[in-house]
Amino acid sequence: AFGTATCSDITEGTTDRDSCDYMTNMASHGVLASAYPEESFPYEDYLQERADLVRFYNSNDGTDWAGRDGWLEDGDHCDWQHIGCNEDHRIESILMSSNNINGNFPTDLDNMEYLKSLDLSMNSLSGSVTEALCNKKPDLFLVAMAANCDNKLDPSNPPEYSAVGCCSLVVP
Numbered sequence: 001a002f003g004t005a006t007c008s009d010i011t012e013g014t015t016d017r018d019s020c021d022y023m024t025n026m027a028s029h030g031v032l033a034s035a036y037p038e039e040s041f042p043y044e045d046y047l048q049e050r051a052d053l054v055r056f057y058n059s060n061d062g063t064d065w066a067g068r069d070g071w072l073e074d075g076d077h078c079d080w081q082h083i084g085c086n087e088d089h090r091i092e093s094i095l096m097s098s099n100n101i102n103g104n105f106p107t108d109l110d111n112m113e114y115l116k117s118l119d120l121s122m123n124s125l126s127g128s129v130t131e132a133l134c135n136k137k138p139d140l141f142l143v144a145m146a147a148n149c150d151n152k153l154d155p156s157n158p159p160e161y162s163a164v165g166c167c168s169l170v171v172p
Contacts (some may be wrong), residue, residue: 119143134166
């Protein structure tokens with residue numbers, strides 16, 4: 001849907017439509033008009049990661065998040081609360097523990113090539129960490145709730161359990 005020139009083929013009022021409308025509205029990306037004029041800027045990758053964050057926000061009750069400063073504004077998404085980027089404006093960290101995130105464990109973050117740290121613990125997410133995120137280990141440090149991880153817990157190491165499996169750190 002994000003590769004089309006129009007969002008009209010997507011049902012109105014859905015997460016996909018809201019995300020598509022945001023991404024196709026040039027006013028949503030004012031940062032690109034002035035802040036990054038250099039020829040080598042990775043526009044396509046930047047916009048793909050931005051689209052992934054927008055879908056994550058829309059799919060997981062972003063308007064109810066405890067910390068969401070800057071989200072869905074026209075500034076650089078690297079400045080959005082809880083997002084960290086490298087010098088090439090690629091997302092390296094999403095640290096959103098205890099942020100009132102609801103819904104399914106996000107699949108929208110699976111393709112973030114430079115993601116090194118992801119903490120979605122202490123939220124109300126259902127479902128498991130995706131296989132795509134699991135495959136990023138050991139390059140990805142992943143913290144999530146026990147309900148979202150397939151790890152075998154070591155209860156001798158409370159309150160946060162080290163474990164063998166997809167998650168680097170499991171919070172009970």
